[in-house]
Amino acid sequence: xxxxxxxxxxxxxxxxxxxxxxxLVGFIFGMLSxxxxxxxxxxxxxxxxxxQGAEPAQTVVVLGGAVLILGWVLGPVLIAGTDTxxxxxxxxxxxxxxxxxxxxxxxxxxxxxxxxxxxxxxxxTVVLWVRWPVAAVAALAxxxxxxxxxxxxxxxxTTLSEGLGAGRRGREIVGTVVLGLIILTGPIVTGVxxxxxxxxxxxxxxxxxxxxxxxxxxxxxxxxxxxxARGAWGPALAKLVIAAATLAVLxxxxxxxxxxxxxxxxxxxxxxxxxxxxxxxGIMPTGGIGATWARSLTAWLRDPRYLRQLIMVPLLPIVFWxxxxxxxxxFAASTVIVALVIALVGYTDVSYDGxxxxxxxxxxxxxxxxxxxxxxxxxxxxxxxxxxxxxxxxGIAGSWRMLxxxxxxxxxxxxxxxxxxxxxxxxIISPVPAPGDSPFKTVPGQTFVNGMLxxxxxxxxxxxxxxxxxxxxxxxxxxxxxxxxxxxxxxxAVGLGAMIGGVIFGGRxxxxxxxDLLQRIRALPAR
Amino acid sequence: MTDxxxxxxxxxxxxxxxxxxxxGIDLDVPSGSFFGxxxxxxxxxxxxxxxxxxxxxxxxxxxxxxxxDVWGQPTDAKRIIGNxxxxxxxxxxxxxxxxxxxxxMMFGIPRPEIAPRVSDLLTMMDLRDAAGTIVADYSAGxxxxxxxxxxxxxxxxxxxxxEPFESVDPVSAANIEDVLRGYxxxxxxxxxxxxxxxxVQRMCDxxxxxxxxxxxxxxxxxxxxxxxxxxxxxxxxxxxxxxxEGPAWLRQS
Numbered sequence: 001x002x003x004x005x006x007x008x009x010x011x012x013x014x015x016x017x018x019x020x021x022x023x024l025v026g027f028i029f030g031m032l033s034x035x036x037x038x039x040x041x042x043x044x045x046x047x048x049x050x051x052q053g054a055e056p057a058q059t060v061v062v063l064g065g066a067v068l069i070l071g072w073v074l075g076p077v078l079i080a081g082t083d084t085x086x087x088x089x090x091x092x093x094x095x096x097x098x099x100x101x102x103x104x105x106x107x108x109x110x111x112x113x114x115x116x117x118x119x120x121x122x123x124x125t126v127v128l129w130v131r132w133p134v135a136a137v138a139a140l141a142x143x144x145x146x147x148x149x150x151x152x153x154x155x156x157x158t159t160l161s162e163g164l165g166a167g168r169r170g171r172e173i174v175g176t177v178v179l180g181l182i183i184l185t186g187p188i189v190t191g192v193x194x195x196x197x198x199x200x201x202x203x204x205x206x207x208x209x210x211x212x213x214x215x216x217x218x219x220x221x222x223x224x225x226x227x228x229a230r231g232a233w234g235p236a237l238a239k240l241v242i243a244a245a246t247l248a249v250l251x252x253x254x255x256x257x258x259x260x261x262x263x264x265x266x267x268x269x270x271x272x273x274x275x276x277x278x279x280x281x282g283i284m285p286t287g288g289i290g291a292t293w294a295r296s297l298t299a300w301l302r303d304p305r306y307l308r309q310l311i312m313v314p315l316l317p318i319v320f321w322x323x324x325x326x327x328x329x330x331f332a333a334s335t336v337i338v339a340l341v342i343a344l345v346g347y348t349d350v351s352y353d354g355x356x357x358x359x360x361x362x363x364x365x366x367x368x369x370x371x372x373x374x375x376x377x378x379x380x381x382x383x384x385x386x387x388x389x390x391x392x393x394x395g396i397a398g399s400w401r402m403l404x405x406x407x408x409x410x411x412x413x414x415x416x417x418x419x420x421x422x423x424x425x426x427x428i429i430s431p432v433p434a435p436g437d438s439p440f441k442t443v444p445g446q447t448f449v450n451g452m453l454x455x456x457x458x459x460x461x462x463x464x465x466x467x468x469x470x471x472x473x474x475x476x477x478x479x480x481x482x483x484x485x486x487x488x489x490x491x492x493a494v495g496l497g498a499m500i501g502g503v504i505f506g507g508r509x510x511x512x513x514x515x516d517l518l519q520r521i522r523a524l525p526a527r
Numbered sequence: 528m529t530d531x532x533x534x535x536x537x538x539x540x541x542x543x544x545x546x547x548x549x550x551g552i553d554l555d556v557p558s559g560s561f562f563g564x565x566x567x568x569x570x571x572x573x574x575x576x577x578x579x580x581x582x583x584x585x586x587x588x589x590x591x592x593x594x595x596d597v598w599g600q601p602t603d604a605k606r607i608i609g610n611x612x613x614x615x616x617x618x619x620x621x622x623x624x625x626x627x628x629x630x631x632m633m634f635g636i637p638r639p640e641i642a643p644r645v646s647d648l649l650t651m652m653d654l655r656d657a658a659g660t661i662v663a664d665y666s667a668g669x670x671x672x673x674x675x676x677x678x679x680x681x682x683x684x685x686x687x688x689x690e691p692f693e694s695v696d697p698v699s700a701a702n703i704e705d706v707l708r709g710y711x712x713x714x715x716x717x718x719x720x721x722x723x724x725x726x727v728q729r730m731c732d733x734x735x736x737x738x739x740x741x742x743x744x745x746x747x748x749x750x751x752x753x754x755x756x757x758x759x760x761x762x763x764x765x766x767x768x769x770x771x772e773g774p775a776w777l778r779q780s
Contacts, residue, residue, distance in 0.1 A: 273659040277622075277659065278624065278625055278628055279625060281621075281628045281632065282628070284632070286631070286638045288632075291629050291632030291633040294629065294632070295618060295621070298620070298625075299620070302620060303620060353618070355615040355616045356615065356618045358612050358615035359618065359630070359677070360633075362580060362581070362608070362610040362612065363605060363630065363633040363634060364604070364605025364606055365633055366602060435616065435619065435620060511601075515582060515583060515584045518582060518583070
């Protein structure tokens with residue numbers, strides 16, 4: 001039975017790849033890069049085994065292994081719906097005992113690409129201990145233990161995030177928080193290491209961290225062989241117990257969670273507002289422009305797929321502040337990068353509509369009305385954000401003299417971005433997560449050419465904003481405030497002109513391409 | 528223009544890869560008629576209706592709505608079409624009430640008229656209680672009903688409904704049926720695709736049977752069924768009916 005489920009999963013993968021040749025290419029590239037990474041890791045381990053003693057080897061394995069397990073735990077949260085070809089809900093109609101179900105799910109987890117890669121890496125760590133035969137044997141057992149821990153922990157998290165009633169909304173929030181944490185990881189790790197040992201060298205800090213992590217469930221399994229090699233039998237036994245207990249507890253909790261998840265249906269509590277509350281649809285003027293404006297702005301403010309891109313806005317200045325301090329040029333210029341990020345959010349805006357674009361098409365709305373509505377919505381969000389970041393960062397850095405140049409550069413990028421998006425989103429369809437899916441879901445179907453189009457769009461934005469950017473740069477570096485002011489004027493003038501042109505030209509393009517866009521959206525995989 | 532049929536389709540064709548989904552279809556939906564489009568799965572019903580409403584570009588053929596060329600003057604044509612498409616999403620992050628309001632705004636209905644129309648439609652579709660609920664949280668039948676409400680909100684002259692009664696509960700279906708009858712009685716035209724032969728025979732004055740991208744029979748419902756029930760006539764036209772009692776292993780005794 002378990003073997004049947006495993007075969008089913010490979011069958012599904014093969015069928016998907018056979019149907020979408022572009023995906024097959026992507027898949028092969030993914031495999032090759034994974035393989036290359038594996039070769040590097042294994043080679044690194046061999047070098048470590050040949051040239052280093054037990055202690056550095058243990059530190060590397062424990063820290064690396066802990067990160068690996070952490071990755072497996074966070075994976076399902078970040079990339080919701082990871083490999084849902086086989087999950088508990090889909091297996092529910094079949095007469096499987098809970099133990100069979102768990103084995104089938106764990107088996108598919110372990111035999112996927114990440115599972116195989118993890119297993120290879122874990123087994124490769126055995127080479128570190130060939131000089132100590134007993135440790136090597138223990139390493140083999142511990143590798144199995146560690147891989148099992150990875151798989152079970154990941155399955156547990158998947159089950160929890162699906163079954164715990166929190167549902168989509170909850171998962172989206174958790175995902176956003178985790179992404180924020182990851183972006184802030186750099187500063188946090190630096191801070192923690194500084195706390196650990198303010199005076200020690202980096203290698204001493206790592207050793208210390210490795211010792212601590214080795215006693216936690218994340219690192220215990222990886223730490224056992226090293227302890228044995230050094231003859232520390234007591235700690236080795238204790239850590240083995242920790243590792244085994246971790247796996248046992250995970251298995252038991254997962255078993256409980258599966259039972260709990262079976263009870264709750266996938267139906268969530270309906271999200272309801274008071275009848276009569278029309279939101280933006282009660283405010284905007286009637287007609288194609290107003291309707292599109294209201295719908296698009298609602299998406300910018302409510303749809304996690306847009307919000308995900310907006311969380312970069314506060315994070316970028318914070319990261320630059322951490323890395324360089326308030327006086328750094330990078331922090332002062334963070335508004336410009338924020339503007340570029342916001343400018344590119346809508347470059348494939350129609351893709352986010354999904355097949356709901358059919359209702360736009362069926363209404364016969366004129367292309368330029370649609371373009372203008374979407375643009376106005378973007379401006380309503382982007383302009384206040386860029387102005388706020390500019391004023392706040394300038395205020396913190398105290399660099400008010402730079403403000404005109406900063407605004408010139410940032411507004412040039414932002415307004416050009418709206419202008420280019422008005423045209424590009426009438427031409428480009430990219431695979432994006434479906435409405436309601438996790439915004440972090442990696443969507444298959446992205447082709448190489450399509451990925452390159454982002455750079456074409458970015459190039460067009462830079463070209464349109466070049467006059468203002470150059471003037472602003474000269475104004476700052478040559479300390480000529482007049483040029484900075486001219487750059488601000490040029491940014492607004494060129495930007496507004498380009499936006500008008502973008503609405504008219506993009507509108508004409510959309511009138512022509514509308515039905516073809518819909519057909520391309522429908523042709524995307526998994527729709 | 529008053530004589531022009533509500534929907535006139537000539538030589539419509541569409542190919543997807545190796546599959547000729549629609550192979551030259553001619554149809555006339557007379558003004559004021561209730562027209563049923565029936566056919567087995569994969570016959571090309573949805574493809575035909577998508578091309579007729581300007582959502583899918585045909586490889587060949589012409590479509591005119593009340594004399595307006597759908598692919599030549601799409602904006603004018605779509606203004607008088609109410610379209611319930613099958614297999615597409617709605618903007619389902621909006622509440623039901625917001626979605627109908629949005630659709631009304633897209634068609635440029637004057638602001639003072641929007642709220643009363645939305646209110647009437649919510650009552651008509653028995654969705655009053657779900658007005659403030661996000662459409663993504665609707666059941667399949669409720670989603671159909673809200674889509675139908677959106678198709679009606681701008682009082683179109685031609686309604687194109689692809690599987691409008693799928694998953695809709697019997698009470699709502701009967702209510703909607705009454706509304707559509709009143710609509711055609713007052714001069715509106717409806718073309719509806721369905722798998723329910725009883726429903727089509729009861730409601731439609733005209734019917735076309737299509738299979739494998741071709742029209743097998745078309746005309747008034749009485750002409751097409753030629754004395755038989757529509758169900759029997761459909762099966763004899765399309766074929767493929769089995770008479771076995773099912774495999775031996777499935778029998779319980």
